Amino acid sequence: MSREDWSDLLGRRSSRRPQGRAALLPAMPGLRGWLWGGAVALLATGAAGMASVALQEGRILPLERVELTDAPQRVAGEDLRQALVPHLHRSVLGVDVRGARDALEALPWVERAAVRRAWPGSIQVTLHEREPLARWDEHALIDRSGERFEPPVESIPEVLPELRGPEGSEGEVARLFKQMQEQLDKRHVNLVALSLSPRGSWSARLEDGVEMALGRQHPGERVERFAAVLPTLEEREEAPMERVDLRYPNGFAVAWGAADEAD
Numbered sequence: 001m002s003r004e005d006w007s008d009l010l011g012r013r014s015s016r017r018p019q020g021r022a023a024l025l026p027a028m029p030g031l032r033g034w035l036w037g038g039a040v041a042l043l044a045t046g047a048a049g050m051a052s053v054a055l056q057e058g059r060i061l062p063l064e065r066v067e068l069t070d071a072p073q074r075v076a077g078e079d080l081r082q083a084l085v086p087h088l089h090r091s092v093l094g095v096d097v098r099g100a101r102d103a104l105e106a107l108p109w110v111e112r113a114a115v116r117r118a119w120p121g122s123i124q125v126t127l128h129e130r131e132p133l134a135r136w137d138e139h140a141l142i143d144r145s146g147e148r149f150e151p152p153v154e155s156i157p158e159v160l161p162e163l164r165g166p167e168g169s170e171g172e173v174a175r176l177f178k179q180m181q182e183q184l185d186k187r188h189v190n191l192v193a194l195s196l197s198p199r200g201s202w203s204a205r206l207e208d209g210v211e212m213a214l215g216r217q218h219p220g221e222r223v224e225r226f227a228a229v230l231p232t233l234e235e236r237e238e239a240p241m242e243r244v245d246l247r248y249p250n251g252f253a254v255a256w257g258a259a260d261e262a263d
Contacts, residue, residue: 061119063089063091063122064121068126075110080107080125086099100125109155110129132144133161134194136164147170162194163177163193166198180219183224183227187230189208189227191204191206208241212243214247241256
């Protein structure tokens with residue numbers, strides 16, 4: 001239908017209309033269109049109102065279930081429910097997916113979350129949980145990306161390395177820890193503690209109790225140099241290592257413990 005035909009339906013003046021008082025209404029071409037448009041607007045408003053009520057009551061695409069793509073390992077089910085419930089709705093269309101996602105990502109163990117509508121009647125939730133790297137100070141943890149977080153105490157794994165440093169140094173300490181552990185892994189040695197002092201000096205401890213002084217400069221390179229000669233040092237059976245000072249530019253010093261006495 002052309003634009004002219006559409007205008008005719010709204011009461012455009014006809015060239016063959018009769019003359020006189022009977023032609024009063026047809027002589028006002030906008031009136032019919034206004035009345036028709038008003039009727040359509042009222043019907044649309046009423047329909048929108050009915051649809052809104054049906055949506056609020058959940059009669060349009062009712063929410064039937066919330067699905068987790070994978071079972072969480074560390075996030076408690078009750079914590080998930082408390083985060084999600086304020087953002088759910090009787091209808092899938094009314095669910096605040098962005099608010100639900102933000103609430104889930106505010107949980108300590110959740111690194112990121114995705115919430116989407118799965119038609120016709122479901123909400124699908126995907127969680128990516130943090131992978132703990134080490135403890136940080138007394139009550140916090142560091143994840144593998146170097147982010148600090150504070151989960152419930154009862155959810156903290158018992159055996160984790162210990163990292164310490166000034167506020168804001170979490171990422172730097174985590175990066176050096178991973179670099180050092182990569183070097184020590186080649187010698188099947190575990191790093192259990194790493195600290196950065198307020199003055200910028202590094203120190204560490206190995207699984208067998210050996211203390212390591214790393215100084216302020218190039219701690220990663222110094223550990224790499226130490227790891228390269230560690231097999232030779234371990235061949236000495238007279239006494240165990242107690243402390244290694246790696247602050248020398250071209251070498252290091254080793255402090256040995258007392259030799260075990262023969263039975």
